[in-house]
Amino acid sequence: MNTVMFTHKSCIEHDPGPHHPECPDRLRAVMSALEAEEFQLLDRREAPQAEIDQIARVHDRDYVHAVLDAIPTDGRRALDGDTHVSPASGEAALRAAGACCAAVDAVVAGEARNAFCAVRPPGHHAEPAIAMGFCLFNNAAIGAAHARAVHGLKRAAVVDFDVHHGNGTQAMFWNDADLFYASTHQSPLYPGTGGLSEHGAYHNIVNAPLAPRSGSAEFRAAMTETILPALHVFKPDILFISAGFDAHRADPLAMLNFETADYGWATAELMAVADDCCGGRVVSTLEGGYDLNALAASAAAHVRALMGG
Ligand SMILES: [Zn+2]
Numbered sequence: 001m002n003t004v005m006f007t008h009k010s011c012i013e014h015d016p017g018p019h020h021p022e023c024p025d026r027l028r029a030v031m032s033a034l035e036a037e038e039f040q041l042l043d044r045r046e047a048p049q050a051e052i053d054q055i056a057r058v059h060d061r062d063y064v065h066a067v068l069d070a071i072p073t074d075g076r077r078a079l080d081g082d083t084h085v086s087p088a089s090g091e092a093a094l095r096a097a098g099a100c101c102a103a104v105d106a107v108v109a110g111e112a113r114n115a116f117c118a119v120r121p122p123g124h125h126a127e128p129a130i131a132m133g134f135c136l137f138n139n140a141a142i143g144a145a146h147a148r149a150v151h152g153l154k155r156a157a158v159v160d161f162d163v164h165h166g167n168g169t170q171a172m173f174w175n176d177a178d179l180f181y182a183s184t185h186q187s188p189l190y191p192g193t194g195g196l197s198e199h200g201a202y203h204n205i206v207n208a209p210l211a212p213r214s215g216s217a218e219f220r221a222a223m224t225e226t227i228l229p230a231l232h233v234f235k236p237d238i239l240f241i242s243a244g245f246d247a248h249r250a251d252p253l254a255m256l257n258f259e260t261a262d263y264g265w266a267t268a269e270l271m272a273v274a275d276d277c278c279g280g281r282v283v284s285t286l287e288g289g290y291d292l293n294a295l296a297a298s299a300a301a302h303v304r305a306l307m308g309g
Pocket of ligand 1: 163
């Protein structure tokens, strides 16, 4: 079976402004890398807009409306110090969330083995009622809630290898024994959460903070010794990947030293657990990654692995 990719042009049109690291060129770089011959068999689909009801499974309904009402008709508006929106941002955020729901539908229906959502804005910092860290709606958590509500899947896991801790996903999953969140991330670093002592109400949260300048060896050890065994014990019915590529050694926003090949390796390891637990059902969604060349190469390594390469 094939890998399906969901994206939409509005996700390129979302524009936080000049000199903002979360820029339209990020998604252009990813899409350009995925134009290569080896990705010919990717099943490319248009991301639909999520319904408000789908987003309101994990966000306060008032917050969803407040975000959409805050989208300017021209110019830009700041939702917080670093989360800025432009006229296309509302549709982009709806398409990013909708991509994850549609990806769940395709994977559960057996139309694809797994899925990659090439979307922005990213999602993992968005809390139930707070936009932050370039994120408006928590795309992975919305996908997980959709899988449970619509497809009757009981247990959903998110593994997040973005260099920043996914505080939003952790907050949304904290009190539910059937939700699992695991993260490797640089510590100390924004947003400051993700300590070893943060376990969730049911030991359903697994944080593996990495010291600045950690590289491949430390990342692979955290995955092999901590996250993959815990994920195996949890036995998800579907696995989401919060695929941020800003732990790459070339990334300007942080100080970890992952290599491009680490992303292919981690993806294959996560797929192996999914093969054991849930028929290989994996839905990945783009989070961070701010060096355009490293982002493009790392996303390509990730999708190559999803496709079985
Ligand atoms: Zn990040």
